Amino acid sequence: QKKFEKQLDKKVELTEQLEDWSAALQQTTCMKGVYQGIVLDKQGKLDAESKYSESDLAKAQARVPAEYAYFHGNCLFRLKKYAEAEDEYKAAIQIDPRHANACNNLISLLYLQKRLAEARTLISRAEANHLAIVPGLKSAVLSNGGK
Numbered sequence: 001q002k003k004f005e006k007q008l009d010k011k012v013e014l015t016e017q018l019e020d021w022s023a024a025l026q027q028t029t030c031m032k033g034v035y036q037g038i039v040l041d042k043q044g045k046l047d048a049e050s051k052y053s054e055s056d057l058a059k060a061q062a063r064v065p066a067e068y069a070y071f072h073g074n075c076l077f078r079l080k081k082y083a084e085a086e087d088e089y090k091a092a093i094q095i096d097p098r099h100a101n102a103c104n105n106l107i108s109l110l111y112l113q114k115r116l117a118e119a120r121t122l123i124s125r126a127e128a129n130h131l132a133i134v135p136g137l138k139s140a141v142l143s144n145g146g147k
Contacts, residue, residue, distance in 0.1 A: 011049045018042040066096035073105060082109060100131040107133065111141050 021042055025035040073088030086109055092102035103126045110119035119141045126133055 007049060011046065014042060014046040014049060018046060064091075064095070066092040066099045066102065069095060070099060070102040070105070073102065077105070077109065082113065085109060098129055098131060100126070100133075103131055104134050104137060107141060108137055111137065111144070116141060116144055 018039065021035060021039045025032065025039055028035055069088045069092035073085045073092065076082075076085035076088060086106065089102045089106035089109065092099050093106065096102075103122065107119050107122050107126070110116070110122065123133055123138055123141060
């Protein structure tokens with residue numbers, strides 16, 4: 001993650017320099033060749049820094065432990081940032097499909113938002129993965145709204 005942050009900072013810096021030199025190139029009359037060389041050099045460096053794609057960043061984020069995403073989801077839930085908490089719980093489940101706590105918390109979140117069909121689907125998937133669902137939560141989701 002730090003590698004990507006450092007790379008992003010460098011790309012921002014190169015982009016700013018490229019914009020400055022491009023503006024200077026547009027304004028000059030006597031040093032066009034020199035400025036053009038500098039602009040091309042900055043563009044080449046920026047292209048070289050862009051060698052890491054979004055998929056590389058996604059792979060790096062995928063190495064985050066499921067437990068981290070789960071705890072992050074809990075923090076966001078307590079801050080009442082439910083959409084973001086949902087994303088974190090889903091990320092934890094994607095990383096580790098057998099993460100029972102993330103699954104239970106996501107079911108609870110869906111239940112609180114009255115998204116019962118999604119909660120029931122998630123219960124079915126969890127049971128298929130042999131995960132323990134909190135009994136009170138399961139009965140609340142399944143009995144609410146007449147299935």
